[in-house]
Amino acid sequence: MGYPVLLASIKRMVSEMLKVSLIATVYNEASNIEKLLNSLREQTRRPDEIIIVDGGSQDGTPAIIKNWAETNPDLPLKLIIERGANISRGRNLAIAAASHEIIAATDAGVRLLPIWLEKLLQPFYISPNAVSCGFFRADPTADSAFEIAMGATVLPTARDIKPEKFLPSSRSVAFPRNAWEKIGGYPEWLDYCEDLIFDLGLLKAGYPFVWQPEAEVLFRPRSNLKAFYIQYYRYARGDGKADLFLKRHLLRYVIYLVAAPLIILMARRWKLFWLVLSFVGEGYVFKPHRRLILNEIQGWQKLALLKKIQALLLVPLIRLTGDVAKMIGYPVGVFWRVCKERKKIK
Known part of the structure; x- marks a missing residue:
């Protein structure tokens, strides 16, 4: 057995030893939720469970999620519905229901690259207390000058990032469950910018942030x-x-x-x-x-x-x-x- 094959085998064994719960919150995402779910199915390293919290969608999102779960029984998925739950409340509910120590977070409205979770988990091979900081980039509709301009204006590229100062979005991040417990979870009193407050709490508590630019999600910019x-x-x-x-x-x-x-x-x-x-x-x-x-x-x-x-x-x-x-x-x-x-x- 050659060295590259041996190294790949060791990485695979370590990866399988790490158990990860993937969480996401949704609200009226019927038009795009399958894009996220299908990209989870295509991961080179699949999550051990998926927990989605719906804040009371009225467009059929829960039915789509349930149908997807029935047709993909090899990916355990738990759906929690709480009407009126904001993003912070939804994430806290999902993490509280998680079975595993490593929590990977993402959002509806994104598409995960196949190696996303595999790369996001790599810092945990070295430190169980790491905060793995994934990245995101624009995924505009083809031939849309507006969305392409929007992506260029509002979303940084990897070359713009200073890793030592980067605070990850909760559409691409992983952290230990005990870190979430230690800082009191996501701030449910805040409806937006909640992930920044969460990040600052983790920094203050001393958890090391590890920049993982290859753990990338594709995010469609606003269309108008x-x-x-x-x-x-x-x-x-x-x-x-x-x-x-x-x-x-x-x-x-x-x-x-x-x-x-x-x-x-x-x-x-x-x-x-x-x-x-x-x-x-x-x-x-x-x-x-x-x-x-x-x-x-x-x-x-x-x-x-x-x-x-x-x-x-x-x-x-x-x-x-x-x-x-x-x-x-x-x-x-x-x-x-x-x-x-x-x-x-x-």
Whole structure:
């Protein structure tokens, strides 16, 4: 037996010794839940059990999940339904019902690469207390200039990540169940940004984060500006509720409410104005444009020339929409937090 074959056999034996429960939450995901389930079936290392919590879907999602479980009996799947459960509550319910010590988390609306779970489990070969930080990238609809532009604008690529500072999304992460218990689980009082609070809790408790970029999920970006605005409004509201990223949000207000008006006032001196505007404007969209031009976003290369131009022009509009959504959502979250703290005092 050659060394590569022996090494593969050892890895397979170790992998089989690790028992992992995969959890996910769903709500009205009838249009895409089978995409997630089928990608779980295609894993090179399948989960030992799947636990899905449905927050009260009204579009037939539970029936689709039950039917899939019946036709795939080799993959044990438990469905829990609790109407009104938010994402944090759903994840906590799923983990509480899990049979195994390692918890792998993902979300509806994604497609897992076949090696996702295999790669996500690798840090546990060395340390049972690891937090395995998987990654995600844009999976836009083919020939959609908007979704391709959206992916380039809002989702980082692996080259943008600094592993020592990366906080994983709970659409691609694995951690010990005892870590979840130690920090009190996901924050059920928070409806968005809950995975950031969870990550910060794990960091504070001393669990080592291990960057696993090959543990990758494919995530479809929002398909229109309205859906994107709502998404980023909710994210910013969650930041405000959780008291996250104050400096980042304040900087955004300064740029739009102070710096931008000053640049406009420079319009009287046209040459200087256009020079400053060109410099600032390109800085505003540099990373998304770089991701597109360097073909780092799936689907870009196959776009026709006119659609490529459309995608490039959509980037500043998408960025502006996201910034406006954040500037409106953040103070709403802060107001909610202040009211909550006042009630505690009383």
